[in-house]
Amino acid sequence: xxxxxxxxxxxxxxxxxxxxxxxxxxxxxxxxxxxxxxxxxxxxxxxxxxxxxxxxxxxxxxxxxxxxxxxxxxxxxxxxxxxxxxxxxxxxxxxxxxxxxxxxxxxxxxxxxxxxxxxxxxxxxxxxxxxxxxxxxxxxxxxxxxxxxxxxxxxxxxxxxxxxxxxxxxxxxxxxxxxxxxxxxxxxxxxxxxxxxxxxxxxxxxxxxxxxxxxxxxxxxxxxxxxxxxxxxxxxxxxxxxxxxxxxxxxxxxxxxxxxxxxxxxxxxxxxxxxxxxxxxxxxxxxxxxxxxx
Amino acid sequence: xxxxxxxxxxxxxxxxxxxxxxxxxxxxxxxxxxxxxxxxxxxxxxxxxxxxxxxxxxxxxxxxxxxxxxxxxxxxxxxxxxxxxxxxxxxxxxxxxxxxxxxxxxxxxxxxxxxxxxxxxxxxxxxxxxxxxxxxxxxxxxxxxxxxxxxxxxxxxxxxxxxxxxxxxxxxxxxxxxxxxxxxxxxxxxxxxxxxxxxxxxxxxxxxxxxxxxxxxxxxxxxxxxxxxxxxxx
Amino acid sequence: xxxxxxxxxxxxxxxxxxxxxxxxxxxxxxxxxxxxxxxxxxxxxxxxxxxxxxxxxxxxxxxxxxxxxxxxxxxxxxxxxxxxxxxxxxxxxxxxxxxxxxxxxxxxxxxxxxxxxxxxxxxxxxxxxxxxxxxxxxxxxxxxxxxxxxxxxxxxxxxxxxxxxxxxxxxxxxxxxxxxxxxxxxxxxxxxxxxxxxxxxxxxxxxxxxxxxxxxxxxxxxxxxxxxxxxxxxxxxxxxxxxxxxxxxxxxxxxxxxxxxxxxxxxxxxxxxxxxxxxxxxxxxxxxxxxxxxxxxxxxxxxxxxxxxxxxxxxxxxxxxxxxxxxxxx
Numbered sequence: 029x030x031x032x033x034x035x036x037x038x039x040x041x042x043x044x045x046x047x048x049x050x051x052x053x054x055x056x057x058x059x060x061x062x063x064x065x066x067x068x069x070x071x072x073x074x075x076x077x078x079x080x081x082x083x084x085x086x087x088x089x090x091x092x093x094x095x096x097x098x099x100x101x102x103x104x105x106x107x108x109x110x111x112x113x114x115x116x117x118x119x120x121x122x123x124x125x126x127x128x129x130x131x132x133x134x135x136x137x138x139x140x141x142x143x144x145x146x147x148x149x150x151x152x153x154x155x156x157x158x159x160x161x162x163x164x165x166x167x168x169x170x171x172x173x174x175x176x177x178x179x180x181x182x183x184x185x186x187x188x189x190x191x192x193x194x195x196x197x198x199x200x201x202x203x204x205x206x207x208x209x210x211x212x213x214x215x216x217x218x219x220x221x222x223x224x225x226x227x228x229x230x231x232x233x234x235x236x237x238x239x240x241x242x243x244x245x246x247x248x249x250x251x252x253x254x255x256x257x258x259x260x261x262x263x264x265x266x267x268x269x270x271x272x273x274x275x276x277x278x279x280x281x282x283x284x285x286x287x288x289x290x291x292x293x294x295x296x297x298x299x300x301x302x303x304x305x306x307x308x309x310x311x312x313x314x315x316x317x318x319x320x321x322x
Numbered sequence: 323x324x325x326x327x328x329x330x331x332x333x334x335x336x337x338x339x340x341x342x343x344x345x346x347x348x349x350x351x352x353x354x355x356x357x358x359x360x361x362x363x364x365x366x367x368x369x370x371x372x373x374x375x376x377x378x379x380x381x382x383x384x385x386x387x388x389x390x391x392x393x394x395x396x397x398x399x400x401x402x403x404x405x406x407x408x409x410x411x412x413x414x415x416x417x418x419x420x421x422x423x424x425x426x427x428x429x430x431x432x433x434x435x436x437x438x439x440x441x442x443x444x445x446x447x448x449x450x451x452x453x454x455x456x457x458x459x460x461x462x463x464x465x466x467x468x469x470x471x472x473x474x475x476x477x478x479x480x481x482x483x484x485x486x487x488x489x490x491x492x493x494x495x496x497x498x499x500x501x502x503x504x505x506x507x508x509x510x511x512x513x514x515x516x517x518x519x520x521x522x523x524x525x526x527x528x529x530x531x532x533x534x535x536x537x538x539x540x541x542x543x544x545x546x547x548x549x550x551x552x553x554x555x556x
Numbered sequence: 557x558x559x560x561x562x563x564x565x566x567x568x569x570x571x572x573x574x575x576x577x578x579x580x581x582x583x584x585x586x587x588x589x590x591x592x593x594x595x596x597x598x599x600x601x602x603x604x605x606x607x608x609x610x611x612x613x614x615x616x617x618x619x620x621x622x623x624x625x626x627x628x629x630x631x632x633x634x635x636x637x638x639x640x641x642x643x644x645x646x647x648x649x650x651x652x653x654x655x656x657x658x659x660x661x662x663x664x665x666x667x668x669x670x671x672x673x674x675x676x677x678x679x680x681x682x683x684x685x686x687x688x689x690x691x692x693x694x695x696x697x698x699x700x701x702x703x704x705x706x707x708x709x710x711x712x713x714x715x716x717x718x719x720x721x722x723x724x725x726x727x728x729x730x731x732x733x734x735x736x737x738x739x740x741x742x743x744x745x746x747x748x749x750x751x752x753x754x755x756x757x758x759x760x761x762x763x764x765x766x767x768x769x770x771x772x773x774x775x776x777x778x779x780x781x782x783x784x785x786x787x788x789x790x791x792x793x794x795x796x797x798x799x800x801x802x803x804x805x806x807x808x809x810x811x812x813x814x815x816x817x818x819x820x821x822x823x824x825x826x827x828x829x830x831x832x833x834x835x836x837x838x839x840x841x842x843x844x845x846x847x848x849x850x851x852x853x854x855x856x857x858x859x860x861x862x863x864x865x866x867x868x869x870x871x872x873x874x875x876x877x878x879x880x881x882x883x884x885x886x
Contacts, residue, residue: 063666065614065673111858120665121612122861125815128614128808129857136850140843191425198411198422205409208373209472210397210426243847247804251677254670295681299674306667307659 030163035280041169042252043276044176048231049246049253050260050268051180052224058263059200059220060108060116062123066130068250070107071228072243073134074100075236076142078229079149089152093233097226104225105218112221113214138243151237172234179230180269183223196220248295252279255298258305261315271313275301325383326351326508327372327401327476332380334364334371341367342378343532349476352506354499356519356540358554359529365512366406368529369478372396372510373403385475398426402469406480410461412454416445419453419464423471431471438467441497459490466497470507477501479511483518491515495522516554520544528553567737574729578722587721587793588833593728594789595829599813600739600822601782606811607819608743609775610755612665615672616783617807618679622649623784624791624801628696629689631704638704638792642731645788646781653780657773676807683799695798698791728789735782740822742778751775752820812857 049071056064064070074096081092111130115122153171157164187193198206199216207213228246235249256275260267279297282289289297305312327349334342342364349355357365371378374392382389384399393403402423411419420438424431439446442463448456453464462482469477479498483491499522501507513519520526520540528536528549536549543549550556578586602616623645630636630644663671683690690696698704705711711723718726742748750771753761758768791797809832817828839849 063670065669115861120669121606121610121819124612124614124666124669125811125861126858128811129854129861131854132808132812132850132857133854136847136852136854139847140845140851141847143846191421194414194418194421195425197414201413202409202411204375205405205411206422207375207393208397208403208405208409209422209468210394211422212394247677251674254674258670292681292685296678296685299678302674303659303671306663306671310662310667 033163035284037165038169039277039280041172043273044173045231045234046252046256047269047272048176048227050256050272052227053257054268055224059217065127068246069131069134071232072246074229075232100225100229101222105222108218108221135243147241149236149241252298255301258302261312264314267314328383330381332371334367334376334378347527349510354502354509354523356523356526357512358516363529364532369480400475402474403478404465404469408461408465410453415450417449419468423468426472434471442467459486476508483515583721586725590724590728592829592833593732594786595832596732596825598783598786599825599828601779602814605775605779608751612669613672614669615675615807616810617802618675619649619780619783620787621802622652623787624797627788627791628797632696642788645784649784650777650781654777657776676804680799699795
């Protein structure tokens with residue numbers, strides 16, 4: 029029983045990371061209709077920046093993280109304006125290829141700049157465990173859950189109560205009408221990308237302490253994030269987070285209690301989730317059914 | 323009467339199709355001007371040309387100064403465009419729609435919200451309702467209120483009567499005329515329903531195939547039987 | 557009939573060049589050229605799917621894996637001669653493609669790309685898991701297996717004696733040329749038109765009576781069969797397959813190759829195949845760093861979309877026209 033709780037908690041922790049990255053994917057999809065295959069690499073890139081600041085330049089953790097978030101925002105904004113904006117209204121294939129190109133570019137760049145060696149990253153949370161009702165729960169896990177939930181709440185508040193948040197929502201759903209009231213839509217979409225990249229950076233920063241940092245660190249997480257986003261409904265922010273948490277717990281429990289799945293088939297299990305949802309309930313848990321009459 | 327909005331020889335095209343072949347018209351300060359004509363005559367395109375939503379050539383001036391750039395710049399310059407289909411942000415609430423209307427304004431907008439409540443009392447009661455769930459007439463009024471939030475110099479309405487019951491249409495035009503009389507708001511309204519448009523507007527232009535076919539005061543147009551029969555459908 | 561004259565002549569010239577090339581190539585270069593042929597076959601298949609019917613596949617490496625493993629398993633566990641495994645691999649992979657194509661009908665554009673991407677990423681894990689069948693991490697070794705033609709002794713063909721690499725070259729390129737012609741014939745006729753109709757507007761295609769389901773799944777099946785053949789040849793050429801032989805990068809590079817060669821036209825596939833095979837080497841000239849090929853791939857991919865959307869196939873007609881005017885004289 030104790031093991032069950034531990035697995036649930038650690039499942040929630042990894043689920044929080046999947047949810048954060050899934051939220052980034054949903055943000056970008058809602059705003060620009062693009063599935064960003066490079067989201068994982070962008071997150072890894074941000075994490076490398078964090079790592080290099082703390083390791084090579086001796087910055088303390090929190091200022092380094094703040095700086096990383098700022099750079100991530102600028103980077104995401106820049107990528108959208110330069111690379112995505114020219115193709116986002118065009119054919120789906122062009123957009124997919126551009127984001128794949130971005131994936132390759134960033135992956136190669138990280139290997140080039142920092143070499144493929146595996147790095148260790150400090151966690152901002154202490155690595156010991158605390159006793160909750162007789163069960164040993166890792167503080168790292170609790171911290172991860174806390175940060176994920178906190179970020180999601182902050183983002184929600186931003187969207188509901190700020191002028192920029194409102195403009196972003198308007199730009200995402202009704203770009204033509206938004207322009208008529210004076211919203212500079214292309215700029216807003218860039219802001220959306222910037223925010224998504226920041227989310228990715230947070231996901232990366234939370235992942236690195238547990239799996240070590242290397243250029244391919246987020247590739248698996250990206251697939252889990254896709255599964256979470258699809259499960260929750262590709263346009264639903266709430267769905268992304270709930271989907272992530274559900275997926276994290278489910279994968280952990282599956283892996284622990286069903287021997288066949290174990291640790292080896294987590295990825296294919298996520299794939300199965302993606303396929304099952306897309307085929308049987310494309311709108312996911314919280315999404316809205318889009319009727320396509322042909 | 324000084325001209326607030328002037329169009330001279332404005333042309334616009336959708337791809338290969340020339341929708342406007344040289345439109346010249348003007349709206350004076352505090353005037354209500356109607357643009358009439360059959361489907362496809364270019365009425366909506368004229369408004370789009372002003373708000374910069376379609377590529378156009380020719381001269382467009384607002385208060386004497388050249389008006390250029392896309393819809394964002396035009397909105398900042400003080401023109402509020404309520405498009406065909408109301409342009410409601412269906413997924414946002416009524417209050418959020420209003421807040422968006424004031425996007426170009428700096429500073430507090432509470433007084434503006436109160437003003438809207440005076441004109442449309444039900445808006446504050448239903449502030450948290452999703453705009454997409456409002457009836458057609460309510461959405462049209464919301465669109466009007468949203469446009470007014472920006473305190474525009476010129477209000478452009480595209481077919482406000484579309485899809486609405488006659489009673490609702492009359493109410494909307496009544497409000498437009500009151501706004502014009504009480505606040506001196508200049509209005510450029512595109513309408514299919516020539517009768518109600520002429521009842522409210524002072525002057526009108528009738529478009530045909532992208533050009534101005536007939537122009538004059540509403541009284542003249544109403545009394546001219548051949549114009550009424552050929553162009554206005556009654 | 558005259559319009560065919562130029563392409564047929566060019567094809568003939570190309571065929572002759574291919575036949576004669578090994579006389580000028582070193583052993584190692586012949587092997588590299590064989591891989592170019594293999595990639596060309598896979599690219600033809602992927603082009604049929606993505607370029608002609610507009611279905612995006614980021615998972616074609618998985619179909620190559622199906623073909624490659626079919627060959628490896630048949631050769632090592634069932635003693636089937638390598639050449640016979642090729643058509644079997646084609647059928648197995650084609651069936652897999654067709655079966656995937658059925659549910660894929662419900663997935664549009666982005667979501668299909670997503671699903672196939674997930675398949676590509678999961679393939680190594682699945683291959684590793686079913687060890688009994690696939691040999692898991694250590695895979696299947698074909699080197700020295702007697703079913704491998706030319707593996708132990710030189711091959712005798714038409715009175716010529718070929719060593720393994722030259723044999724490989726001719727095997728792959730014969731298949732490539734034959735399959736190119738097959739694809740070309742397929743795409744010229746009604747099927748090709750139906751494919752293009754599906755790509756350009758599904759609604760219009762439907763209203764013209766084109767059965768979307770039939771053509772889309774057919775395209776998936778054909779495209780997967782081609783990839784299966786490529787995978788089979790890949791296994792024969794490498795004489796080895798394991799769970800990491802067909803990683804997600806392969807699927808991505810295939811997509812890169814098909815974009816570089818030009819979507820919706822077969823003309824540039826060889827250029828795309830050359831690109832896939834040789835870029836890592838050229839990248840090394842730019843920088844010894846292991847990350848360089850990735851960066852260059854990425855830049856070229858994005859660059860092609862922006863600057864040269866029609867790929868190599870777009871360039872070729874222009875070049876050919878210039879050559880033709882030269883010959884026609886002033």
